[in-house]
Amino acid sequence: MSKTPVTSSRAPVPRIVWPIIALALVLGFNLLFTHGFCQIEVRDGRLYGSLIDIIDRAGPVMLVSIGMTLVIATAGIDLSVGAVMAIAGAVAAGLVAQPDYSVLSNFDVGGSFVIAAVAALLISAIAGAGNGTLVAICGVQPIVATLILMVAGRGVAQLLTSGQIITFENESFAYLGNGFLLALPVTVSIVLVVFIIVSLLTRKTALGLFVEAVGGNPVASRHAGLRSGAVKIAVYTVCGLLAGLAGLIAAADIKAADANNAGLYIELDAILAVVIGGTALTGGRFSLAGSIIGALLIQALTTTILSRGVPVEYTLVVKGAVVIAVCLLQAERFRSMFLHVVRRRT
Amino acid sequence: MADQLTGQPVAHPPPTPLLEMRSVTKTFPGVAALDRVDFTLRAGEIHALMGENGAGKSTLIKVLTGIHARDGGDILLAGKPVEPHSTIQAQKLGISTVYQEINLIPELSVAENVFLGRQPMKLGAIRWRSIRRGAEAALARLDLSIDVTRPLISYSMAIQQMVAIARALDVSARILILDEPTSSLDENEVTQLFRVMRRLKDGGLGIVFITHFIDQVYDVADRITVLRNGRLVGAYETAELPRIELIAKMIGRSVSDESAAEAHRETEADSTAKQPFVQVRGLGRRGAIAPFDLDIFPGEVVGMAGLLGSGRTEAARLIFGLDRADAGTMRIGGEPAKRTSVRRAIARGFGFLPEDRGRQGLVPDLSLRENIILALQAKRGWLRTLSRARQTEIAERFIKTLNIDTTDTDKPIRLLSGGNQQKAILARWLATEPALLILDEPTRGIDVGAKAEIQRLIARLRRDGMAILFISSELEEVVQSSGRVMVLRDRVKVAELCGEDVNEGRIMHTIAEAHVA
C-alpha cells in the first residue's frame, strides 16, 4: 500500500529562520547586558570587536561544519574530524619547524609553508577518502567507520610530534591564524572563500542535487542511475580536507601543533552546528548557511557565557540541552505527539 | 454481482465457527483499507485468503492480530467477542502469525527462537536444557529433527519457516496464520510444509493461508475467501470454485466480458519486420524468475500479465540491470550487451518506472523540478550541469504535457498527490528521452483521471516510436495498451499472446491453466 502524502496548505517556514532567531536572541541579550559588545573598532584598517572575535573564533568549527553538512546530507556522520585536525596541524608544524625529535624532520621542505600546508591538506583528504571508502565500498556504518580514525588519528598525530607541542616561528603560517586580509581576520576570509566555493559547487553544479538525492532516498537514487558510492567518497574527502584546513588554522592560532588538544570535541560542535542549522541527521536536504549560523550560535553562546564570568565548562550543559531540544523538534514522533496534545486542547 | 456480499451458502455450517470477523472496517487517512469485510474460519480447516495488491489481506490479518485497531465490526473467537490490542494479546488468545520474512532472530539458536520471551526459569536463571528439549519436542511434532543449538540462520528458509510455525504452535494453538509461507521455498519444501499443515488441520487447528500461488491453494485449501479493494468478494468451497472463476474474482473481471475491451484497442503497426530494440534470450535469476525470451520492438507496447508474485517485477529488474542475471543474454539494438548495470542501461536508453513509488521512485524532500531532472542529470554527470533555467524549462514542459497539477516547480514532491507524483517520475524518465520505457504498475494507487491520462500517454509514446514494457495487475489496461502480452505464472513465462489472443479471457485462462509437466 502506498503511503498517502502529508499535504499541508501552509507554506513551510524556511528552516534557517530558527537558528537565525536564536542567534539574534543571543546577540540581542549581549547587546543589552554586555557593555561594548557591538562596538566594532577600526584600527590600522583592521576591524576589532566582540562580534568580529566571535566570527574569528568560530572559524575552525565553521569550516568543519561545512564538510560535516555534506556528510550528514548523505545520511552519514564523520567523527574523525578532530583527529584529522590534529594530524594536519602536526604535519604542517612538523614540516615547517623541523624539530629533531619529530619523524617529520626527515622531510626537508626548506621551511616552505606552502609545501607543508599542501602536504597536510593532502593527508587530510586521503584520510577522508579512507573514511568514504569504508562507508561506500565496505558498507561499514558511518559512525563505526569514522570511529576508527577518531581512535587512532590522535595517536598518529602524537607520533608525528613525538608527544611534544611543536612550536614554530613561520610568518606565513602564523598569518593564517593572526593576520588580516581586507580588514577582516584571515580566518574569516578563508571561511568565506570556502563557503562560497562549496556553495557554488553544490548549488551551481549538480553535486548538491546528487548529495541530497543519495541522502534523501538511496534506493530511488540507484534506480535513477546515480553513483552513490562516488558521491559518498567525495563528501567524506571534502570533509577530511576541510578538517585539515581547520587544523592548520587552529595550529596557526597558537603558533604550535598540540596533538592532544587540537580539535578536541570539535566533531561534536560541528554535528551540533549542522543539526541546529536545519540539516536532518537522516540525510537529504542540507543548508550550508544554516550550519554556518549554527556554528556562530554555538560560539556566541560560549562567548556570552564566558563574558558573564561563568566557567566555560558550563557551555557543555547548555550544548547538551540544545542537542536534545533540536533533535526532539526534528523527530517525527515528537512532533506528532506534540500536535496531538495541541489539537486536544483546542 | 449478487455474490459480492453474501458469499455462497455453506453446506454444513458448524454451530460456532472458531473465528468470526463481522463487518470489519479499517480506514487509513484517505483510504478505506477494509470496508465491512466478513471472514469466518472453522476449526480444522485450511482457509486461503486471496486477493491482489491492495485487496486488504494484510490489513485484515493485522486487525486480527492487534497490530491495527479496527474502526468498526466485531471479532468473535469461538463465539466470544475479543479485542486484541497487540500481538502479545492476540497470541494469548491463541492467534499466531508466521510471516513470509520469518520474524525470528536469525543469529540466535533454533531452540532459543522457539522459547524467546517465555523461557522456563529456575532460581532466576534460564533453564537451557529444558529449552533444548522443549524445542526438540516442538519440532518433532512437525516431523523435524535437527540440531536445535545451531543458529537459525544456518538452516534453509524452509526449516526456518518450520521453526517459526513450531514457535507459533508452542505459544498458543488455535489459529495459525501463514502469510505467504511458500514464496521462498522450493517444491520439496512446499510439499513438506503442506504435509505439516494437513496434520495440524487434522488436529483441529484453524489455518489461514495467504498466498498468491493458485496451484497451492487448490492443493491444500478447503475454503477460499477472496478480497478485492478492501471489500469481500466472497467465501467459497475450493472444490466448487473453478480456477478461472477464482482469477476472475481476484482481478475483478467476469469471465464472460472478454470482448468488451477489444474495441478500444488500437491496431498495432506490424513490427515483426524491423529489428527488435531489445532481444532477451534465456535471461533468468534463481529464486526470482525462470529463464525467459522476449523481444521488444521500437514503437510497440509489450504487456506483462500475471498475478502478484508471478515474477513480473523480477523480470523487469533483470532487464534494467537492477539485479544481476545468472543466466542468459541480452542484445540491444542488435549489439550484444554484456554486464548490465543500471547506469549502463540508462546510457543505452532504458528507463524504469518502479512499482513502489514511495521507496524506489521519489526523493520526497526534493522539489518536483529536482525529481524530474534527476535521471537526466545523473546521465549527464555533474560536470554537465543543467542550468536552473533549463531545469525549470524541462520541468514546466512536463508539467504541461503530463498535466501535473502543481502551483510551482519548487514544491517538495511529497506534498503532491499520488497521481501527480507518478507523473513526475514518468517525466523523470521521459526527460532522458528513452528508447525503452519499463512501466511497472504505473497506474497503481492513482485516481481514475490520472489513470486514463497515463494510458493515453503510453499510446502516444508508442506512436512516437518508443518501445514500452508495460506491467499491470489490471488486465483491462494490459489488453487495451499492449500489442503483445507476455504471461507469467509462478515465476515462469508461460505464454506470449499476440493479435487476436490478446484479450482478458485468454489471459485469464492462460494464467489458470495447470502446469505443463
Place this chain on the structure above:
Amino acid sequence: MIARLMRQYGTLAATAVVCALLYVIAGVRYEYFFSWRVFFAFFSDNAFLGIAAVGMTFVILSGGIDLSVGAMIGCASIIIATLVEVAGWHPAMAVLCVLVLGTLFGASMGGLIHRFALPPFIVTLAGMFLARGVGFVVHQESISIEHQFYPAILDLPAGLARAAHLSDDAAQLVGLFVQPTAVVFLLVLAVGIYLAHMTRFGRNTYAVGGSEDSALLMGLPVGRTKVQVYALSGFCSALAGAVYTLYTFSGNPTAGTMLELDAIAAVVIGGTLLTGGVGYVAGTLLGVLIFGIIQTAINFDGSLSSWWTRIAIGFLLLIFILLQRLLQRTLGNAST
C-alpha cells in the same frame, strides 16, 4: 572449519588468538612480563575501563551505542569526591547515590531513544555533554579523597586473609595481588555474563539487536529492554567512576576523557557485532585484556610512545570491523 567457528562464535576465536599471541610476544620480548604481578595488574589497572565496557557490551548487543560513559565516569567521580570531602558524606552513601543517579541518567537516555526513535549516538552525545558539564558544575578541579574508608577498603583483602588465619607473608601477598578494583571488575563481569546468558533481559537484548521488528512481532518487550540496557550502561559507568575514585583516591571532572572510544573498541575487538545481536560479554574481557597487554608492553618497552596504544587499537578496530563485515556477508549468502 574456520567458517564454522566464525559462525558459532563470531570473531571471538580470532580475538582469543590475538590476545594470546600479543601476550606471548610481549612476554618473550620483555623481561618480567610473564610475572603474576603484571598479570593481576591487567585487571586492576583497567578495572574502570572494563566495567564501563561491560555496560557498553549490552548497549552494542542491543544495536545501540553509548557515548556518555567516559563523561559519566568523570561526573560520578567528582560527585563522590565532593559528597565525601565537601559535604562530609560517608563514601558508601556517596557511591550508592551516584549509582542511582547514573542508572536514572542512563534510563532517561534510553527512554528518549525509544520513545522518540532518536538515533542513540546523538542522544548519548548530548548525555556526554550533560554529564561532563555537570561534573564541572559540581567542582572545577580534581579533589583528593582523604576519608579513611578508602584505605580500609584497599586493605580489606589482606585483612580477610589474616582473618582466615593465613600467615602474614601470605596475607601480604594477597593484599598485593588482590586489588579491590579488580575484584569489582570481575564481579561486574560475572554478573554481566549471567545477565546476558541466563536471564530473559539478556536474551531480549540479543533479540532486539538481532532484529527489532522481529522482536516486536514475537511479543518481546522491546521498549523496556532498550531502557534497561541504557540504564545498565549508566549504572556500569557510574560504578566505573566509583572504582576510579578508589584507584586514584580522587575525583576528577576530566576523568575518562575519550574512554568511551576505548570501551567501544574493547567491545568490538571482543567479538561483539557493532550492528547488534551477536557477541559475548566474556569477549569484552578479552578486548580489555588486549588493551591492557598493549599498554603494558608499550610501558615496558620505554622507547615507544604511549600513543602507539591508540594506533594499535585503531588498527585492531579496523581489522575486526572489516572481519565482521566479511562475516556478515558470508552469513547473508549462506541464508539465501
